[in-house]
Amino acid sequence: MASAITHFVVGASLALPFTESAALRAAMPHWAVPVTAGLLAVAPDLDTWAMLALDIPHGSFFSHRGFFHSPFFVILLALAVASLAVRGRTVFLLAAVWAGAAITHPLLDMLTDGGYGVMLLYPFSAERLFFPWRPIRVSPLSITRFFDRAGEILWSELPFCAAAILSGLAVRRITPRAGAPRQTPP
Template sequence: MPSIFTHAAIPLALWCAADRGRISTPLLVAGVVAAVLPDADVLAFTLHIPYADSFGHRGASHSLLFAALLALLAAAGHRPLRAGAVQAAAFVGISALSHPLLDALTSGGLGVALWWPWSGERLFAPWRPIRVSPFAGQFFSARGLATLLSELRWVWLPLAAAVIGWKLIQPAPVPSRNS
């Protein structure tokens, strides 16, 4: 899995690319939470649930269904997020779905159960350039640093370039006549 920092990169990049005020702070927070929430499944290890189990690490919480459920929850609670129901669902759903897609790009683990409950098969992307992140106890090590450098190269820098490119091609705001 990428680190928790990199899972937050997708909603942060979307927020940066959006017009100022388009994505409220509560909606951004909900997107970041949705992007990191699938890794709460590491609690399965303390419950002695095997990694390869449907409810093990990278199992059900890394599925399209889980992302869709979070999107529906955001749509239902859109008012505190200061967003419309469709905007809240789309932002939170994309943020949640980014998690298993990033995990599928990593160099380790068993893959992600993207199609759970319809299939228990664990999937990887055909191209896996991101180093898998070590767990908490080993994160502040040489391996953790190598992971962060890999994430910088394959996630953060491309996202920053995409946001800057997006901002550059946007038309300049038209000043109002009342100003």
Template sequence: MPSVFTHAAVPLALWCASERGRISARLLGAGVAAAMLPDADVLAFALHIPYADAFGHRGASHSLLFAAVLGLVACALSPWLRASRVQAAAFVSACALSHPLLDAFTSGGLGVALWWPWSEQRLFAPWRPIRVSPFANNFFSARGLQTVLSELRWVWLPLFSCVLGWKLVQHRAPTDQTSP
């Protein structure tokens, strides 16, 4: 898995790329929480649930269904999130889905159960450049530093480039759309 900090990169990038005020602070917070929440399944280790179990690490909480459920919760909370129902559901679902997609690009683990409950097969991306993050007790180590550098290269830098490119395109777009 990428570190918990890197899972927050996608909602932050979407917020940076959007027009000022388009994504409220509350909606951004919900998106960041949704992007990080799937890793709460590490509690399964303390409950002696095997890693490969449907409710183990990278199992059900890393599925399309889980992202959709979080989107429905956001839809219900949309007035509090200061967003339309569609915007809240789409943003939170996309942020939650970014988590298993990033995990699928990592160099370790058992893959992600993206299609749970329809399939318990664990999937990886065909290309896996992101170093898998060590758990908390080993994060501040040489391996943890290598993980951070890998995440900067393969997640943060591409997202920054996309946001910068989007902002440049938006800045150069003509503002007067009136036709003769």
């Protein structure tokens, strides 16, 4: 996996423009939009704990980077959580923001140089996939082993964090502010 820090930063950054959404601001504090998007972007790696707790074999359907890393599951998860969090059409907006953030998770994992491939195309295919270019050093599942290699892992992830933060801030800057006075023609 890529590190949880990077999954959070990338997911949260890409949700930054939606802090200006009037519908979302009516439903939650503006800071909660990127924070919850970041948490949803980390969530697929909970399959690691499920795999260990339930003794699921590596490389099987429900194992790490399997079904729970598919965009299909991530979209269903975002819809389910959003329907509990908000009401009306805002459900679909919040689910879209959360799903968009969370789908960065399998895409980042496909850029890592180790572990199993990602079940990206489920339900059309259960094949485990990587991108041809894999510049991110894979994070070990063990937290103690992660800190042994944290420097090189985070350094390899830094360009992706920087690109996400800059993109999120740039799009937020050109997004009309909620509640801003409208320009009326003379």
